[in-house]
Amino acid sequence: MPPLTSPIPVWAEPHLASFLLFFALLNPFLLSIYLLDLITDLSRPVFVRALTGGALISAVVFSVFAWGGDAIFSEYLRVRFASFQVFGGIIFLVIGVRFVFSGVDAMRGMRGDRRHLAGMIAMPFMIGPGTVSASVVIGARLPVLDAVLLIFGTLALCVVLVVLLKLAHDYFKDFNARLIDRYIEVVGRISALLIGTIAVEMLFEGLGAWLQDTTPVWRGGGR
Numbered sequence: 001m002p003p004l005t006s007p008i009p010v011w012a013e014p015h016l017a018s019f020l021l022f023f024a025l026l027n028p029f030l031l032s033i034y035l036l037d038l039i040t041d042l043s044r045p046v047f048v049r050a051l052t053g054g055a056l057i058s059a060v061v062f063s064v065f066a067w068g069g070d071a072i073f074s075e076y077l078r079v080r081f082a083s084f085q086v087f088g089g090i091i092f093l094v095i096g097v098r099f100v101f102s103g104v105d106a107m108r109g110m111r112g113d114r115r116h117l118a119g120m121i122a123m124p125f126m127i128g129p130g131t132v133s134a135s136v137v138i139g140a141r142l143p144v145l146d147a148v149l150l151i152f153g154t155l156a157l158c159v160v161l162v163v164l165l166k167l168a169h170d171y172f173k174d175f176n177a178r179l180i181d182r183y184i185e186v187v188g189r190i191s192a193l194l195i196g197t198i199a200v201e202m203l204f205e206g207l208g209a210w211l212q213d214t215t216p217v218w219r220g221g222g223r
Helices: 010-026 028-034 036-041 044-068 071-077 081-102 104-111 114-126 129-141 144-173 177-212
Strands: none
Touching (some): 010 129, 010 144, 028 036, 028 144, 036 044, 044 114, 044 129, 071 081, 081 114, 081 129, 081 177, 129 144, 129 177
């Protein structure tokens, strides 16, 4: 019996693995939970512009990390990547705790001036420790141009899926606005438990990596 062969060409395997990794970390459904207040409050054109702007900002940042690798942290910023994980975990923990007690209103209070929505969507909801580290991995696996194209393509797919969720929300809200608002409030609070769990995991991973790495990267007084 001849050996089984993969239907995926060998050259495409690292591309597919990189796409699946990056798409799973971006997670359009979870992203839509983070953006619940914008989905409910903003008109369709404004939401699409803000989301697209945030995705473009994120794509540029991810492309830089795909090109430069984690040397950007260790060689140029003189910090451990674990420190970035810990700080990101703290941010998401604060978001999760506020979401549990205040629901969607917590996000409205934290966003501030809505003239800068694209930047607030990009950071911290798209640009985080997980997606940045995935960008570094993708840059190591693929040629730089392939990595950049994959990053832009994956972000474009995520934008399309989140916009579809926005369209579904607007469509069903026209039929029963009260029920949809109640559903969003319940889903938001339940999702806050997931956000908090992810935050704690990020903290543990960052602290574990920081404790294992005893190499000093910040030498007092300079870089």
